[in-house]
Amino acid sequence: MTIELFLQYLFAGITYGSLYAIVAIGFNIIYNTTGIINFAQGEFVMLGGMIAVTLINFVPLPIAIFLAVILTMIIGALIEMIFIRWLESPSVLRMIIITIGLSIIIREVALHVWDESVRSLPYFVGNEISSVTILGTNISPQVLWVVGVCSLMVVALSLFFKFTSLGREMRACAANRRAAILCGINAKNMVTLSFVLSAGIGALAGCVMSPITYTQYDMGPGLAIKGFTVAILGGLGNSFAAVAAGLLLGIIEAFSISVVPLAFQDAIAITILLIILFIRPHGLFGSSEAAGLKEF
């Protein structure tokens, strides 16, 4: 393999990886607060993209994205309040099944609101054919946007969870809900907040990736499976780990194409997920002790 080809595969892998990572981060926020996996995360990504594509007919791109993120956050809050907030100490399994149901409902509603066409936001810089040359290899500028937004999110989130009292309260709820309540933390508000946050992050992800992947009402489950794989691979709850695992999976997938046919690309992701679940269920970067304390 020549250096040039190696770099091309590497950059393709980074493209895939950053898409996976940006979805995986959304999983982690809700997991950090509630201990559950929100399987409607892929739908937040879809909603963000769809709303922005609709709004761009009326307002400039940055405002459309901003409004799409805000609107999706409101939708996230409403969903949590209507379907989850009033449940009396729901079990993890019950909440997970609720999120699966929600993802189906959101998808069907989106089908009726936006129909089945494929849409996309314009490229933030340049157009469909413009590319940036790095080390003699071409890469779409939009990929750099995805990588950039992804890194910003991770840094901002880890600062938020480590250094703000709100962030610490959210983490306390995940660690031990009862103890958190005894300390005077309003656990229900924290759960709502986590849905709002992850809806916002999902929507932002949906906007930056829309020019690359296109946005369609049923894009959610495919993204959610990859994002979930990456979140598990890195170790649930850790955003840095999600990014590292996302890039790792993306790069493995990209290089796999040089040896096996493209048609097996998805099979590789699922195989890795299974192997990780068998041998390191707490993820590559997670600690087994911390995972042992969690319900799920």
Added chain:
Amino acid sequence: MRGPEIHDRQQQPVNKEEREVAKRFITSTLAVVVALAAMITLLISSTAAEAHDIKVGAIIAETGPAAFLGKPEAKTLQMLTDQINAAGGINGDKIELILKDSGGKKENAVSFAKQLIEEDKVFAILGPSRSGSTMAIKNIMEESKTILISCASTKKIVDPVAKHVFKTPQNDSLAVRMIFMEMQKKGISKIAVVVGGTGFGKMGNMFLNELAPEYGITVLENETYSPKATDLSAVVAKLMANKEIQAVVNWSIVPAQVILAKNMRQAGWDVPLFLSHGFGNIKYVQTGGAALEGVLFPAGRLLIADSLPADHPQKEVLVTYKNDYESKFNEPVSTFGGHAYDALMILVNAIKAVGGKQDTAMVVDAIENMTFVGTGGVFKFSPEDHSGLKIDAFEMMTVKDGKFAKAM
């Protein structure tokens, strides 16, 4: 002795009550009978009125991955049915269109086909939109002796010929030949074939590999992408590494075909890109933007209806359909809607030809002897040819300034 006495004493009121009940019973029975009679007469008269209405089923992928095909097909069928009925129907009989959305899934196509045949007792079925779905119901149609006019492209639908199965899109094998002929003209002999992972893609892949030697063309690389692919830059890197490749054929009906075009151009790889006739929807061009400029693909003449010379045999039908569709739905016409137009019109013309009789054998016979000027080309059916189109139905097209144009 006591028993009858008691009985006697009680008999009076019972009798009275019985009479009351009987009276009520009679009146209510009468009412029911009258109502029933009314309903039956209504039913008879309505069935009498509907007896000749022509029930036509349609299995269309209005949603799902092939929605770019299915949506214009469904709209076209609806529009055309309304037009025909408003103009008095076929010899006075109205068409009753029963439209089913398969979601692009084979299983749904199979169950809808059975439902339409067994429960709705339709005279004929139009669609399905996709090759895989059509192949899945080919035998069902043949066994139940119900006419199917498919809107899917693969040659396998009519080869081997099934007595009751027809199709309107141009054969995919003809599209393959069209592409190879263009390559010969350009002096291209070494190519890569990349197809979407659908029935259409698989069949196309088969014909591309089968017919390539006939034209002295070698397929150097062969890949299949997921219909849900989000980015294909890795496979582009792999193909690009093979410096011998002179052109790429991207054979697909799913939106991901645009992603491949985009990734190729982003990587700065500018070999000629050939697409299939599964690209004939301007919405694909809109999503792909600049990346699709200059791609080559074979398609029917509907896309360039306006620029055809006035004496072209298809000119009138193409322009009429295009204007009707575009003024009604306010969106550009696509070749897929045209396939549905041809399917319904072939059925309608055949029923007209046999004097409006809903006789399957006669209508099949009429189609087999028909020459029909449609949107896809000039159809000449025969008992051996249930597709009716030759390679001249295609024109090599390109994308210029975001619009379809005839390739130079």
